[in-house]
Amino acid sequence: MGISMPPVAVKDLPRDDEGDPTAGSPSGRFVTPGFRAGFVLVTAMFFTWALANNLNDILIRQFQKALALSRGEAGFIQFVFYLAYFLWAIPAGMLMRRFGYRAGLLLGLAFYAVGALLFYPAAEIHRYWAFLLALFVLASGAAFLETAANPFIARFGDSSRASQRLTLAQAFNGLGAVVAPTIGGLFIFSGIEHSAQDIAAMSTDQLQAYRASEAAMVQGPYLALAVFVVILAVAIARVRLPVIRESEHEGAGAVAAVLRDRQLVGAVIAQFFYVGAQVCIWSYFVDFVKHLVPATPERTAAYLLSASLLLFMIGRFAGAALMHRIRPTRLLLLFGVTNVLLLALAIMLPGSAAVAALGLTSFFMSIMFPTIFALGIRNLGDGTALGSSLIIMAIIGGAIFPPLMGLLSESMDLQTALALPLLCFAIVAMFARTARD
Structure with missing residues (x-):
């Protein structure tokens, strides 16, 4: 990622478990001494919710086979x-705000683990609604993790970094x-792929x-994912983390004040459509490969999706570098x-060329x-936390599109x-054309 974060207010600087200010001093510390283990574990949360998000792209294809779903029905996973x-x-x-960021992380990990465990009985009873319930519980945990970790990670050291x-x-x-x-x-x-003719020839049993x-x-x-998350939760419960002090006086008036910021409103709208586009493309990428190049095995299509997502990761580093020169x-x-242009090409080009685009x-x-x-959230001041929640809510675009x-x-x-998505x-x-830096 390559962004310029808004300045962190003095009252919001990290504090240690006893409440003494230790981070954010003019030391230029990347991570304040004493909080390095906590920083590593909170960083692991970013990896953890990405696993959940992107396994859905595989589930959409898998459930079409396992549960005899149409593409539209499988899209309800997202x-x-x-x-x-x-x-x-x-x-x-x-x-x-009431119980602290550690509580948010622990509750998120608990939801996540329970949701992952619910996949086992869902597969045993072989019902779509049971898988959707498991996904909802797991995603509830991911929502807590993402809401907590994004602002929390910025406050582990000097605000300038x-x-x-x-x-x-x-x-x-x-x-x-x-x-x-x-x-x-x-x-x-599984690597087992049957054609429609093969399936039609099968007996009921x-x-x-x-x-x-x-x-x-x-x-x-x-x-395995549930076990991994439980281990993370035990570690988070024991590690030293900063205590973030935030104002507790955000009511309806604060909401109205924040919503008067036109750039925030524009960001909420843009995030709604961006997440919708992203989830559409990744959700149906495997299907798209099979549609345009039918001879491609499902596993190969999944690896092509991984390659595309590798470009996503590389793009974040490239973007960080480019933003030193470009607003x-x-x-x-x-x-x-x-x-927009790449999707136009993906619509018009045939076969592998469309997949590449x-x-x-x-x-x-x-x-x-x-x-x-x-x-x-730029220049929202005391409304930053509320503005952040509103932008996170815009992720609902990933549910609708x-x-x-x-x-x-x-x-x-x-x-x-x-x-x-175009x-x-x-x-x-x-x-982007109308926003202010």
């Missing part, structure tokens, strides 16, 4: 997942995004056995317009979320349905 973000963004912020800490943490988010499709390709995709075995493929990876708004505009969009998505976020794109792809064509990136570019 609807349920990002609905949890929308519903929990403000309650998570309120809880952390906040953007560097966020860049490093977001790189681990990118790493999780790269790793997730590879895990899915290795451990969730054979078809039921095949679908049950495909559903069971998710059990092992999600059990964030200009770079956001350039990347937004580039993705779609894969390249991840590089240019890389700076969008953090840059829109930083521009939106994928099912809509799935339905469009069924009524027309998956390639033509890319017009939907429109979304055009709106991001419009925000």
Whole structure:
């Protein structure tokens, strides 16, 4: 990520567990001594929620096989997942204001672990609603983690180096995004692919056995994920973390005041459309590869998605470097317009060329979320926490657009349905054109 974070107010600087100010002094410390272990563990949260987010892209394809879902029905995986973000963004912020960031992280990890564990019984009963329930619980945990970790990570040291800490943490988010499709390709995709003719020729018992075995493929990876998250929770409960002091006087008047900031409102709208575009592209990437190049095995398509997400991670480092020379708004505009053009090519070109154009969009998505976020909360002062929650709520775009794109792809064509994320990136570019650095 490459963003310029707003100055951190003195009252918000990190404090140690006894409440004495220790970080944010003019020492230029990247991480205040005594908090390095905590910084590492909170950074691990960025990796953790990226795993959950990007495993969904594999589940959409897998559940079409295991549960006999249409593409539109499978798109509701993302609807349920990002609905949890929308519903929990403000309650998570309120809880952390009352009980602290550690409590928010621990509750998030608890939800996450329970949701991952629920995949096991969901596969046993082989019901879509059970998987959606598990995903909602898991996503509730991810919402707490993301709401807590984004502002928390910036306050582990000197405020002048906040953007560097966020860049490093977001790189681990990118790493999780790269790793997730590879895990899915290795451990969730079975490698067994039947044509529609093969499935039609199966007896009822054979078809039921095949679908049950495909559903069971998710059990092992999600059990392992639950164990990993429990270990993280134990470590977070024991490590030393800063205590962040925040104002407790944000009511309806504060909400109205924050919403009068036109740039914040624009950022909320832009984030809504950006997340919608991102989730659409990654959710249907494997399907897109199979649609344009049918001979490609599912596992290979998953690895191609990992390669695209590697470009996303590289783009964050490249964006951080470029923003030393190019204003964030200009770079956001350039990347937004580039993705509009790439999606136009993905719609018009045949086969592998279209897949390549779609894969390249991840590089240019890389700076969008953090840059829109930083521009939106710029100069909000005491309203920063509330503004942050409103922008996190805009993640609901990831719930609305994928099912809509799935339905469009069924009524027309998956390639033509890319017009939907194309429109979304055009709106991001419009925000960049009018925003102030």
